[in-house]
Amino acid sequence: MKVLVTGSRGMLAHDLIPVLKGRHEVFAFTEEELDIISKDSVYNALNNIKPNLIINCAAYTRVDKAEEERDKAFLVNGIGVQNLALICADMEIPLCHISTDYVFDGEKGRPYRPFDNTNPINTYGESKLAGEKYIQWILDKFYIVRTSWLYGKGGTNFVSTILKLAKEQPAIKVVKDQRGSPTSTITLSNGIKKLIESGSFGIYHITDDSEGGISWFDFAREIIRLSGLKTEVTPITTDEFPRPAKRPRYSVLDMEMTRLAIGHEAKDWKAALKIFLGI
Numbered sequence: 001m002k003v004l005v006t007g008s009r010g011m012l013a014h015d016l017i018p019v020l021k022g023r024h025e026v027f028a029f030t031e032e033e034l035d036i037i038s039k040d041s042v043y044n045a046l047n048n049i050k051p052n053l054i055i056n057c058a059a060y061t062r063v064d065k066a067e068e069e070r071d072k073a074f075l076v077n078g079i080g081v082q083n084l085a086l087i088c089a090d091m092e093i094p095l096c097h098i099s100t101d102y103v104f105d106g107e108k109g110r111p112y113r114p115f116d117n118t119n120p121i122n123t124y125g126e127s128k129l130a131g132e133k134y135i136q137w138i139l140d141k142f143y144i145v146r147t148s149w150l151y152g153k154g155g156t157n158f159v160s161t162i163l164k165l166a167k168e169q170p171a172i173k174v175v176k177d178q179r180g181s182p183t184s185t186i187t188l189s190n191g192i193k194k195l196i197e198s199g200s201f202g203i204y205h206i207t208d209d210s211e212g213g214i215s216w217f218d219f220a221r222e223i224i225r226l227s228g229l230k231t232e233v234t235p236i237t238t239d240e241f242p243r244p245a246k247r248p249r250y251s252v253l254d255m256e257m258t259r260l261a262i263g264h265e266a267k268d269w270k271a272a273l274k275i276f277l278g279i
């Protein structure tokens, strides 16, 4: 397939592009080369390439900053995605789009299924939901892939931040009362590749397997343990570490439908983390 990837300088794209290249002809665009907010920019790139599929890795991902940059978040994650969906409709090609666990409020008390009601509690989550809705209003053929707690070599993320802090400080404090599932960009890239080759359109969840969820504290402790660092990790509550954007308390994504539709077997989160750390 001729696959066009947007947001090619981002963390996910960094690992997704090589995973796709073995089997597909990949055309990757940075924001400067293809700005999804601009209809002209999108049409120019698409008309030149005439791809069989678009994978949208472009996004506004600054969760806290989005609270003060609401328009920017909605322009990229809402209108930008609408632009991509409109051209996909024109060209009669599918769109594969990446979304987030933050479309949920975290109050369900069990892993979220793709069919569960969304109810974002911060601006970033609202803007990502806008993108999901435009796709569903405009297109018949799409893959929406929700993921969570993403980390990879191609960007700053929780793992790289904890490693940096743990090397600089003898002790760190990490939130214990938010639970979710970490996801390696490698796991997600392999899942996306399988999905786009399946033709099984719909909304899917892809994360690593944390057997019902871990806390940021658990995640940090394991990062430090595996790295052989001696930094002390102390659990704290969300109230003790206030941030501009609210976070869902429990946002584990259920992957049953991903397994049944494309045979995707989730990878153990610790095994994925070891690979990332080169252990």
Ligand SMILES: NC(=O)c1ccc[n+]([C@@H]2O[C@H](COP(=O)([O-])OP(=O)(O)OC[C@H]3O[C@@H](n4cnc5c(N)ncnc54)[C@H](OP(=O)(O)O)[C@@H]3O)[C@@H](O)[C@H]2O)c1
Residues within 6 Å of the ligand: 006, 007, 008, 009, 010, 011, 012, 013, 030, 031, 032, 034, 035, 036, 037, 056, 057, 058, 059, 060, 061, 076, 080, 098, 099, 100, 101, 128, 147, 148, 149, 150, 151, 155
């Ligand atoms: N990171 C997470 O923890 C997480 C969790 C759940 C879901 N997700 C979703 O996973 C996807 C990939 O995330 P990521 O961590 O790889 O994000 P990322 O590293 O922030 O990459 C996003 C890329 O999009 C580019 N971009 C921003 N505005 C654009 C525009 N108007 N047109 C074209 N490109 C634009 C950015 O360009 P610059 O390089 O110039 O900024 C950046 O390279 C996103 O949809 C995100 O919402 C992420």
